[in-house]
Amino acid sequence: MTAWLVRRLAAAIAIVFAVVTITFVLIHLAPGTPFAADDQRQVDPEVIARLRRQFGLDQPLPVQYVLYLRNLLHGELGQSFSQHRPVAAAIADAIPPTLTLAGTALVIDFALGLALGLYQAVRARRFGDIALGNVALFFNSMPTFWLGLILLLVFGQWLHVFPVGGMRDPVLCPSVTSARCLGDLLWHLTLPALTLGLVGAAATARYQRAAMLEVAGQDYVRTARAKGLRERRVLLVHALRNALLPIITLFGLAFPFLLTGAVLVERVFAWPGMGRLSVTAIFQRDYPLVTGAALVASGVVVLGSLVADVLYAVADPRIRGRGAGP
Amino acid sequence: MTVWTWLALASAVAVALVAAAEVRRRAATRAAGRRFLRHPTATAGVFILAFFVTTALAAPLVAPYDPAGQLDPVHLQNQPPSTRFPLGTDVYSRDVWSRLVYGARLSLGIGTIAMLVAVTVGAGVGAAAGYFRRGIDAVLMRSVDVGLAMPRMFVLLMAVALWERLPLAVLVLLIGLTGWFGTSRLVRADVLSLREREFVAAARAVGAGPTRVIFRHVLPNAAAPIIVSAAFGIGNVILLEAGLSYLGLGVPSPLPSWGSIIYDGQPYIATAPWTSGFPGLAIALVVLALNAVGDGLRDALDPRKEAT
Numbered sequence: 001m002t003a004w005l006v007r008r009l010a011a012a013i014a015i016v017f018a019v020v021t022i023t024f025v026l027i028h029l030a031p032g033t034p035f036a037a038d039d040q041r042q043v044d045p046e047v048i049a050r051l052r053r054q055f056g057l058d059q060p061l062p063v064q065y066v067l068y069l070r071n072l073l074h075g076e077l078g079q080s081f082s083q084h085r086p087v088a089a090a091i092a093d094a095i096p097p098t099l100t101l102a103g104t105a106l107v108i109d110f111a112l113g114l115a116l117g118l119y120q121a122v123r124a125r126r127f128g129d130i131a132l133g134n135v136a137l138f139f140n141s142m143p144t145f146w147l148g149l150i151l152l153l154v155f156g157q158w159l160h161v162f163p164v165g166g167m168r169d170p171v172l173c174p175s176v177t178s179a180r181c182l183g184d185l186l187w188h189l190t191l192p193a194l195t196l197g198l199v200g201a202a203a204t205a206r207y208q209r210a211a212m213l214e215v216a217g218q219d220y221v222r223t224a225r226a227k228g229l230r231e232r233r234v235l236l237v238h239a240l241r242n243a244l245l246p247i248i249t250l251f252g253l254a255f256p257f258l259l260t261g262a263v264l265v266e267r268v269f270a271w272p273g274m275g276r277l278s279v280t281a282i283f284q285r286d287y288p289l290v291t292g293a294a295l296v297a298s299g300v301v302v303l304g305s306l307v308a309d310v311l312y313a314v315a316d317p318r319i320r321g322r323g324a325g326p
Numbered sequence: 327m328t329v330w331t332w333l334a335l336a337s338a339v340a341v342a343l344v345a346a347a348e349v350r351r352r353a354a355t356r357a358a359g360r361r362f363l364r365h366p367t368a369t370a371g372v373f374i375l376a377f378f379v380t381t382a383l384a385a386p387l388v389a390p391y392d393p394a395g396q397l398d399p400v401h402l403q404n405q406p407p408s409t410r411f412p413l414g415t416d417v418y419s420r421d422v423w424s425r426l427v428y429g430a431r432l433s434l435g436i437g438t439i440a441m442l443v444a445v446t447v448g449a450g451v452g453a454a455a456g457y458f459r460r461g462i463d464a465v466l467m468r469s470v471d472v473g474l475a476m477p478r479m480f481v482l483l484m485a486v487a488l489w490e491r492l493p494l495a496v497l498v499l500l501i502g503l504t505g506w507f508g509t510s511r512l513v514r515a516d517v518l519s520l521r522e523r524e525f526v527a528a529a530r531a532v533g534a535g536p537t538r539v540i541f542r543h544v545l546p547n548a549a550a551p552i553i554v555s556a557a558f559g560i561g562n563v564i565l566l567e568a569g570l571s572y573l574g575l576g577v578p579s580p581l582p583s584w585g586s587i588i589y590d591g592q593p594y595i596a597t598a599p600w601t602s603g604f605p606g607l608a609i610a611l612v613v614l615a616l617n618a619v620g621d622g623l624r625d626a627l628d629p630r631k632e633a634t
Contacts, residue, residue: 011471018472023484030488134367141561141613143568146588146606149595157596260479264569278480279573282487290484298475 008309012302019298023291024068028061034081034285055081068291077295078288082281087292090277095296097167098273100185101192101266102258108197109204109254114247116201117208121243122235124213133209139202145264148195152268155191162191165270192269196261200254207250211243218242245316252308256301334387342377346370358626368622374615378608382430389424394580396420404598414600416590422601425582426608432583434560434612436498436567441559443502445509449552452513453540457521467514473507479569486575494577497570501563509559512551520544550627557620561613568609584609 035043035051052058056067071078077087116136120129139147156164167188173181215221216239224238225231263275270276274293281289349372353359362368381388391397402419405411413422455466485500486492492500520526521544529543545552564584570576571585572592579586584605591601 014468015472015475019476022472022476026481026484027488030484031490130366137367137617138610138614141617142610143565143572143585143588143606145569145572146602146609149588149592149602150606153595153599256477259477260569263479263483264572267573279483282483285488294476294480297477297480301475301477 004313005310008306012306015302016295016298020072020291020295021065023294024065025061027285027287027290028064030285033057034287055079068288072295077292080281080286080289082284082286082289087288090289091274091292091296094272094274094277097271098262098266098275100189101196101271101273102262104189104193105196105200105258105261106254108193109200109258110247110251112197112201113204114208116205117212118236118240120205120209121212121216122232124209129209133206136202136205139198140206142199143264144195144199144261145268147199148192148265148268151191151195163188165268167271192265192271195265195268196258199261200257203257204247204250204254208243208247211246212239215239215243245312248308248311248315251311252305255304259297259300328390331388331390334384335381338377338380338384338388341380342373345376345380346373362622362626365618365622365625367618371615371618371622374611375619378430378434378612378615381427382434385427385431389421389427391421391424393425393428393582394420404594404601406598407600413604414598416587416601417594417598418590422587422591422604425587426584426605429582429584429587429605430608432577432581433564433567433585433609436494436501436577436583437560437563440498440502440505440563440567441556443499444505444559444563445552445556446506447503448506448509448555449513449545449548451506452510453517453545453548455510456514456517457536457540457544459518463514466510470507470510473504476504478504478566482566482570483573483575486570494581497576501566505559505563509552509555512555513545513548516548516551517544520547550624553627554620554624557616557623561616561620564609564613564616568606 033052035048035057049058056064059067068078075088077091079085080087080090083090116132120132123129152164155162167185168181169184169188173184212235216235221234221239224234229238259274262271262273263279265271266273266275267279274296278290278293278297280286281293346369350363350369353363397415397419399419402411402415404417405415405419407414411421411423413426416422416425451466451470455463481504482497482500486497517540526539526543529539534542567576567583568585568588571583571589574589576589577583577586579590587605588602591598591603591605595602
């Protein structure tokens, strides 16, 4: 198990390293530079040359790459061009909002998804199952940002129940300091988290239902039924345990989904998180910030699948017994 | 909307009904087809897809106005749905219904082409990795690991934002080239077990080279995961294109794709929700249909699994 874990961890680090390299090469190969005169502003070529020197852009690309990696090993992500502060600071500011949003969405996703999937499996092939299944499929097919727009329109613009964007009231609550501000944050959080959570829950419910029904066909479940246990107990106690295993994989897959969804949903709700940071950084050709965001994004994805693998090994004795792991 | 456009629309519905009925009739004669039909939504999915494909192909007949034509920028801005404009007009006084119909061409076309690219590369890489194993397998699958760890949206955003005015064809190619990683894993898994079977050994024994064995013997038997991931792949690409266009980075504005129509209408969503509302609904319907058909195909092509 330990050897497997070490190998798995090394692979994860190698993957993140590869992603950083690809991002670095891509962004430097792209035409255009971050410091240039455009239609709106005239810049002295002397100033541009100085800026390029200051940020090391006058060096050949391989040298820049080695320098970047050396800084990375020391935990230095570099200096953001556009924000006039370290990349790490910019990212550190953007992570809590995204974590709040994605974390809440994850809870909605799995709580609602598991409950729905279970209900559907218990009522399999009856009206409730089929109706809910179609509703879930419909939600699963929507563009996440479009659902966000619609929720925003209905609950923000028409009914005025929820705010039309932002993370907190800028005047009353510049930061979470009191219970009332926490309420304000939750009030702003509801729609974006629901948007992400509902779409995710639809997928989770579909998986959970399929997993339950697959397990329900196995011999040990038939044995439980033959003992005369009630159907509810058979499904919710005996079958559920094994049906939760594939959900662990789904948990790992939820990370990239939430991350991608967050880019668009953050845009819809003007949520000041990683998604918005990445998009603006890309548009401003803020090389270090883009590479840093790619590092965080791929790190989260790799971490998600790593956590899922470990959880799976812990939860499933068949895999643990093999020692080497998957 | 004239009588003719209504007639054209009715014909499209009729064509779709006939297509769905024909699929049902053909499917009922085979075991796999009957497994497909056991999905109550699969036939409905075929109908929806047939309808959208027909309208896309017959766009000039079904769309009453020029999709890019600004009818009257002064008086016909953001008109609500009416008999003249069944889905209203957008801020540039263009008919939303006509844009939606022509948008079906772009959105479905982009989805199909990008999916073909993704599935071709995915099947090729998966087959090579599974068949040759050893070094080739290791190198290819590690690249797949890296590809899966790069958020697709992020890569595409970078490409589109950094290379300004990227031609649409290149964008479609890029969407395809970032979408094959999952497929290649599925195909590889199938190929790994297929290559040990007797008929592959027999083919090799009579002197068939690896190319022939892979294309004539192994891949046809691994068709199930390829077809299923193709069905889901189109839907994914349509959603992805919509997302990119929503950020203003997908299909350039005068061209109508469903995503870019949503983008155009988004600033006016409070006063003219129809512009952004209907294309989103169209996306949801098409992706829903693709998912339903994909579910049906998966059960039809994988007899080991009981239909649930």
